[in-house]
Amino acid sequence: MDNLDRIFHSLADGTRRAIIAQLASGPARVGDLAQHHDMALPSFLKHMRVLESSDIIVSRKVGRVRMCELRPNALVVAQNWLERERRIWEDRLDRLDFLVETLAKKETPDGTE
Amino acid sequence: MDNLDRIFHSLADGTRRAIIAQLASGPARVGDLAQHHDMALPSFLKHMRVLESSDIIVSRKVGRVRMCELRPNALVVAQNWLERERRIWEDRLDRLDFLVETLAKKETPDGTE
DNA sequence: ATCAAGGTTATCCATATGGCTAACTAATCA
DNA sequence: TGATTAGTTAGCCATATGGATAACCTTGAT
Numbered sequence: 001m002d003n004l005d006r007i008f009h010s011l012a013d014g015t016r017r018a019i020i021a022q023l024a025s026g027p028a029r030v031g032d033l034a035q036h037h038d039m040a041l042p043s044f045l046k047h048m049r050v051l052e053s054s055d056i057i058v059s060r061k062v063g064r065v066r067m068c069e070l071r072p073n074a075l076v077v078a079q080n081w082l083e084r085e086r087r088i089w090e091d092r093l094d095r096l097d098f099l100v101e102t103l104a105k106k107e108t109p110d111g112t113e
Numbered sequence: 114m115d116n117l118d119r120i121f122h123s124l125a126d127g128t129r130r131a132i133i134a135q136l137a138s139g140p141a142r143v144g145d146l147a148q149h150h151d152m153a154l155p156s157f158l159k160h161m162r163v164l165e166s167s168d169i170i171v172s173r174k175v176g177r178v179r180m181c182e183l184r185p186n187a188l189v190v191a192q193n194w195l196e197r198e199r200r201i202w203e204d205r206l207d208r209l210d211f212l213v214e215t216l217a218k219k220e221t222p223d224g225t226e
Numbered sequence: 227a228t229c230a231a232g233g234t235t236a237t238c239c240a241t242a243t244g245g246c247t248a249a250c251t252a253a254t255c256a
Numbered sequence: 257t258g259a260t261t262a263g264t265t266a267g268c269c270a271t272a273t274g275g276a277t278a279a280c281c282t283t284g285a286t
Binding site: 142143154155174176177178179 | 262263264265
Binding site: 002004006008009011012013014017024025026072075076081082083085088 | 115117118119120121122124125126127130133134137138139183185188189191192194195196198199201202203205
């Protein structure tokens with residue numbers, strides 16, 4: 001699977017977006033994160049693994065506890081893709097506007113608008 | 114399904130991102146879009162329907178041809194979500210930096226750094 | 227040495243996804 | 257009126273996803 005595939009797929013789920021939001025305010029333990037989600041721990045851990053596989057979060061084990069942290073770089077990659085496409089679209093609209101304007105001036109070359 | 118779920122899910126596939134990229138340069142017919150993708154037309158149409166269901170594209174039929182157009186607003190919604198989370202994360206880091214700086218000054222109150 | 231806490235692994239299940247082919251409809255063209 | 261073009265619908269299939277439970281393994285506390 002493509003890298004962007006994994007990133008966007010991670011984001012396409014409310015539970016995972018909530019985890020990201022939780023981690024945006026600072027690192028946390030798996031258990032603390034899980035408390036806010038109404039599902040069995042193994043199900044929750046699957047979401048964590050999805051987020052890790054797309055490098056949106058990292059985690060390391062400290063004793064029997066696992067600490068998790070956001071790595072916003074993956075989010076930036078996603079933003080960049082969106083920004084690029086949006087810009088192509090908008091530049092095109094700008095050129096269209098310019099074209100329309102130019103044509104309008106040609107139709108009224110005396111400048112009476 | 115949530116709205117953001119649908120948008121991000123749409124983006125989580127290379128074929129669909131390619132369609133978005135194609136449409137960023139301007140509206141196009143289904144057939145023209147499909148030509149660049151190595152899959153059967155019905156499979157391709159499924160991707161189009163996914164994109165439409167998340168309001169990333171719109172289409173209307175003109176005669177026997179279907180014209181498709183990008184609607185970048187959905188992309189902006191996605192960008193906004195990403196931007197918000199990233200900002201929360203970065204504001205937090207800034208506050209941490211400030212804290213560290215403040216503590217450092219307290220340790221060297223004579224200003225010798 | 228035992229027991230509890232905090233995850234983790236292994237399965238299992240229903241539904242969704244992404245691909246296919248075959249058969250169909252509706253608009254143009256000759 | 258036919259034949260062709262451009263989609264569309266209806267099914268089929270393999271794999272992925274998101275949920276569950278039960279059993280297990282470490283680590284920390286007593």
